[in-house]
Amino acid sequence: MAFVITSPCIGEKAADCVDVCPVDCIAEGEDQFFIDPDICIDCGACEAVCPVQAIYYEEDVPPEELKYLQKAIEFYKTYEGETN
Numbered sequence: 001m002a003f004v005i006t007s008p009c010i011g012e013k014a015a016d017c018v019d020v021c022p023v024d025c026i027a028e029g030e031d032q033f034f035i036d037p038d039i040c041i042d043c044g045a046c047e048a049v050c051p052v053q054a055i056y057y058e059e060d061v062p063p064e065e066l067k068y069l070q071k072a073i074e075f076y077k078t079y080e081g082e083t084n
C-alpha cells in the first residue's frame with residue numbers, strides 16, 4: 001500500500017509534500033508529482049499538507065482517480081533521479 005497523488009496536483013504542483021516526506025519518495029514529473037509506491041511508508045504527512053487535497057491513501061482513492069496509481073507506477077519504471 002502507498003499514498004497516491006491524483007488529478008488536483010496537475011497544474012498545481014505546490015510541492016509541499018516533497019518537503020515533508022521523511023523518506024524522500026516524492027519526485028517531480030512533467031505535469032504532476034508522483035509518490036514511489038515501493039518506498040512510501042504510509043505516514044500520511046504528505047496528505048496532511050497538500051493544499052489541494054490531491055493525496056489519498058491507496059484504499060481511499062476515488063474510483064475515477066485510480067488511474068493515477070498506475071501512472072505513478074509507470075513513472076517510476078523509468079525514473080532515474082535521486083530518491084535517496
Ligand code: SF4
Pocket residue numbers: 003020021022023024025026035039040041042043044045046047
Ligand atoms: Fe512520503 Fe509519508 Fe507521503 Fe508516503 S505517506 S509519500 S512516506 S510523506
